[in-house]
Amino acid sequence: MLTEFDTSLPSTRQIQTLIKEAGVIEMKLITGDLICGKVLWQDPQCMLVLNDSNERITIWKQAIAFLKTK
Numbered sequence: 001m002l003t004e005f006d007t008s009l010p011s012t013r014q015i016q017t018l019i020k021e022a023g024v025i026e027m028k029l030i031t032g033d034l035i036c037g038k039v040l041w042q043d044p045q046c047m048l049v050l051n052d053s054n055e056r057i058t059i060w061k062q063a064i065a066f067l068k069t070k
Contacts, residue, residue: 005044011037015042025049029063036070 006012018025018039027035027049037051042061049057 012042015039015047018069025067026070027059027067028065029059030065031063035059 007016017023017043023036024036029035034048035051035057037057038048039044040048040056042048045061047059047061047064049059049067051057
């Protein structure tokens with residue numbers, strides 16, 4: 001199911017701000033994995049994070065337990 005990208009949502013605006021400011025985040029997934037890096041982009045379903053090893057990791061938003069700035 002493809003949903004419209006809703007920029008009125010606070011969570012969407014927060015991520016967009018992190019992208020613009022190239023802020024470093026720490027993200028814990030529901031699998032227990034911890035990912036640190038910079039968010040490069042987001043769409044309604046996914047985010048792309050560039051980690052400290054310059055790996056690009058596509059993350060499904062439904063897999064995120066929490067996200068915080070570092």
